[in-house]
Amino acid sequence: MGSETESARRLLTGWGRTAPSAAEVIRPATTEALVSALSRRPARGVIARGLGRSYGDVAQNGGGTVLDMTGLDAIHAFDPDQGTITVAAGCSLAALLDRVVAAGWFLPVTPGTRFVTVGGAIACDVHGKNHHRDGSFGEHVTALTLLTASGDMLDLTPEGTPDEFWATVGGLGLTGIVISATIQLLRVDSSAIRVDTERTADLAETFAKLRASDDTYRYSVAWLDCAAAGRLGRGIAIQGDHATRDEVDSVPPVPGLKPRISSPRWLSLAPILRSPAISILNEVHFRRARTAAGQIEAIEPFFYPLDAVGDWNRMYGRGGFLQYQFVVPLDREDVVHTALELLHRERIRSTLAVLKRFGPGSRAPLSFPMLGWTLALDIALPAPRAARVLAAIDEHVAESGGRVYLAKDSRLRQELVDVMNPRLPEWNTVRRRLDPDGVFQQDLARRLGLTGASP
Amino acid sequence: MNDAFGLPSRIVVLGGGSEIGQAIVAAIVAEKPADVVLAGRTPVTLPDVPAARSLERIEFDATATESHGAFFDSLFAAGDVDLVVLAFGVVGEQAVAEQDPAAAVEIAMTNYVGAVSSLTHVSTRLAAQGHGTIVVLSSVAGQKARRSNSVYGSSKAGLDAFTEGLQLASLGTGVGVIHVRPGFVKTKMTANLKAAPFATTAEAVATAVVAELGKGNRTVWVPAILRPVMWLIRAMPPRVLRSL
Numbered sequence: 171m172g173s174e175t176e177s178a179r180r181l182l183t184g185w186g187r188t189a190p191s192a193a194e195v196i197r198p199a200t201t202e203a204l205v206s207a208l209s210r211r212p213a214r215g216v217i218a219r220g221l222g223r224s225y226g227d228v229a230q231n232g233g234g235t236v237l238d239m240t241g242l243d244a245i246h247a248f249d250p251d252q253g254t255i256t257v258a259a260g261c262s263l264a265a266l267l268d269r270v271v272a273a274g275w276f277l278p279v280t281p282g283t284r285f286v287t288v289g290g291a292i293a294c295d296v297h298g299k300n301h302h303r304d305g306s307f308g309e310h311v312t313a314l315t316l317l318t319a320s321g322d323m324l325d326l327t328p329e330g331t332p333d334e335f336w337a338t339v340g341g342l343g344l345t346g347i348v349i350s351a352t353i354q355l356l357r358v359d360s361s362a363i364r365v366d367t368e369r370t371a372d373l374a375e376t377f378a379k380l381r382a383s384d385d386t387y388r389y390s391v392a393w394l395d396c397a398a399a400g401r402l403g404r405g406i407a408i409q410g411d412h413a414t415r416d417e418v419d420s421v422p423p424v425p426g427l428k429p430r431i432s433s434p435r436w437l438s439l440a441p442i443l444r445s446p447a448i449s450i451l452n453e454v455h456f457r458r459a460r461t462a463a464g465q466i467e468a469i470e471p472f473f474y475p476l477d478a479v480g481d482w483n484r485m486y487g488r489g490g491f492l493q494y495q496f497v498v499p500l501d502r503e504d505v506v507h508t509a510l511e512l513l514h515r516e517r518i519r520s521t522l523a524v525l526k527r528f529g530p531g532s533r534a535p536l537s538f539p540m541l542g543w544t545l546a547l548d549i550a551l552p553a554p555r556a557a558r559v560l561a562a563i564d565e566h567v568a569e570s571g572g573r574v575y576l577a578k579d580s581r582l583r584q585e586l587v588d589v590m591n592p593r594l595p596e597w598n599t600v601r602r603r604l605d606p607d608g609v610f611q612q613d614l615a616r617r618l619g620l621t622g623a624s625p
Numbered sequence: 626m627n628d629a630f631g632l633p634s635r636i637v638v639l640g641g642g643s644e645i646g647q648a649i650v651a652a653i654v655a656e657k658p659a660d661v662v663l664a665g666r667t668p669v670t671l672p673d674v675p676a677a678r679s680l681e682r683i684e685f686d687a688t689a690t691e692s693h694g695a696f697f698d699s700l701f702a703a704g705d706v707d708l709v710v711l712a713f714g715v716v717g718e719q720a721v722a723e724q725d726p727a728a729a730v731e732i733a734m735t736n737y738v739g740a741v742s743s744l745t746h747v748s749t750r751l752a753a754q755g756h757g758t759i760v761v762l763s764s765v766a767g768q769k770a771r772r773s774n775s776v777y778g779s780s781k782a783g784l785d786a787f788t789e790g791l792q793l794a795s796l797g798t799g800v801g802v803i804h805v806r807p808g809f810v811k812t813k814m815t816a817n818l819k820a821a822p823f824a825t826t827a828e829a830v831a832t833a834v835v836a837e838l839g840k841g842n843r844t845v846w847v848p849a850i851l852r853p854v855m856w857l858i859r860a861m862p863p864r865v866l867r868s869l
Contacts, residue, residue: 181797188629188839191756192799214754227626232705232755232799489840492629552839557630557656580629583657585678613756616705617626617634 175203185483186225187490191232197241215611218347220287225493226580227613239289253355259289259348264427271424275355278310284474289348294577295340295537299389302529306539308339309532314351319609337600340537344610345601358412362422363472365410366463373403377503380527394523395456397449402510406459422468429480437484443521486550492580495546498572505570506545509563516555520547535593538575587618631839632657633707640713641665644812648827649710652835687713687739697746709747710760722776729776736780756799761788765808768855792842801841808851
């Protein structure tokens with residue numbers, strides 16, 4: 171990590187390691203350097219990038235400029251009494267946790283990895299296992315500073331500037347660059363989680379389990395075994411709450427700033443996460459899980475099991491992988507069922523499948539979560555037929571009034587974007603006001619025609 | 626933009642009249658609809674592409690290299706190009722080309738010079754946009770000279786070497802080059818020729834190309850058996866080869 175502003179043409183991909191594109195990558199060491207890089211207004215535009223954990227091409231800008239924000243990672247202010255923290259956008263959730271957990275605070279919302287930046291968490295309006303209760307990340311941001319295309323620094327709040335604030339939350343980095351943000355943290359008695367685990371026999375039972383007990387837990391999610399023939403959608407419901415102090419014998423460890431194990435480069439030449447290994451791993455995972463109540467788990471195993479291994483995406487080999495996540499209304503469980511059946515019939519094995527019930531969505535027009543069921547699937551590539559099968563699932567999702575998670579997308583058909591995102595025009599109106607010349611560009615927006623420009 | 630499967634949003638076929646080029650486009654848009662541009666000498670004769678999201682037929686002459694700059698400028702000004710299929714080519718008549726320098730030059734001008742000009746224009750523009758795929762249809766005829774088609778083969782040999790170089794040059798630029806070496810492909814262009822062993826179809830070539838999308842630089846022989854076959858043929862002493 172140098173303190174100098176660096177610049178080089180580099181090939182970038184998302185976490186899924188697909189669809190690379192080359193861009194001028196600038197890592198500003200100061201806000202001044204950031205403003206100066208933006209003021210150059212390169213022909214193919216600018217996009218901010220955090221730690222590169224988005225699966226698809228949201229933080230890529232082929233032929234243009236990508237601003238690596240990880241050099242601007244300061245923690246500006248932390249109020250241990252009120253539980254508010256103000257950080258620079260390049261600050262990682264890992265660094266934030268490291269600062270606040272000891273003082274009895276926790277992230278109000280955390281995705282499945284702590285190696286994301288606060289700026290990225292806002293731009294993608296990420297969610298976690300507590301969405302049904304606490305909503306998405308953006309709903310806990312009380313203020314943010316946005317650097318706009320014209321070089322202005324705007325202080326945005328949900329009450330004072332609702333249009334600009336909510337267009338930026340979930341706005342995929344296309345309204346401007348988040349410079350800093352203030353987050354209202356969650357007061358916890360202990361960072362450890364008291365976890366109840368229960369096996370389910372099939373998809374109907376998994377739905378029933380989540381429906382019946384979600385509301386009694388802060389965190390609730392179900393892992394699905396997609397490899398088990400005949401018992402489609404059997405899984406493990408994993409539900410928990412922050413443990414009280416007397417439930418915890420010793421102070422649970424706060425996860426570190428780096429993964430504990432690293433993946434060597436050669437791993438991508440010997441892909442592990444492919445069939446038939448997937449079936450075996452799923453079977454082992456299912457059998458290992460015993461129905462158990464009240465187990466105490468630390469932060470990392472509960473929230474970030476994959477974070478223990480650095481660069482675990484290499485295990486998918488050179489073809490990479492994609493994550494497909496959609497949400498459908500609560501009364502459309504049938505779409506989840508259809509999706510699993512279509513994948514199973516075409517022998518497309520998902521390495522990891524997670525089902526969750528979302529609570530109501532936020533006010534952000536492009537935010538992904540909405541009241542309903544969400545299914546997330548990791549699929550190893552290359553996967554013959556997967557393009558067509560996922561497109562067929564998309565049709566069902568769109569017809570039901572649901573949508574695909576744009577911040578993770580790497581393959582959606584442009585034709586469905588408007589149907590799935592009825593508030594896209596409203597978002598574009600605000601975006602055009604903030605960026606009339608279209609300075610902010612990215613591969614995702616080009617691929618899906620998000621900003622209304624040509625392909 | 627290409628997606629995670631390497632499927633493009635906008636495709637340009639140079640040599641839109643080529644059956645192989647058309648088969649490749651048809652196979653791609655069957656996976657995912659895309660905007661298609663067919664470029665050829667006489668646009669009105671170019672076919673329809675049923676599953677395309679939009680279709681443009683425009684005039685392009687591979688041998689008119691001085692017009693290429695303006696042609697590619699306007700093509701890229703209309704938006705990013707994700708995939709370019711270099712499909713034009715002429716077989717010519719070996720017997721005529723052996724006697725008539727003008728006929729021999731025409732083959733070389735189209736298959737080699739026209740391709741070199743087009744590929745240079747295309748690769749620099751794709752590198753500038755930071756992403757894209759180029760599909761080049763060379764030929765096994767370029768691997769070893771045969772009496773029956775050596776003039777054509779020589780032009781494809783030049784294109785083959787040029788394409789290998791393009792693959793090396795494109796590393797790290799976000800551009801992937803799919804180098805296709807088909808054997809004898811049964812099309813209307815080859816209808817009056819005697820089919821060579823291991824003859825294949827335009828559809829088979831298209832299937833092979835789609836399978837390589839999104840994987841960066843690739844070299845694919847169609848059918849795949851031609852790789853070892855050509856390796857053997859190239860290793861044969863001229864004495865044996867002459868009698869083939």
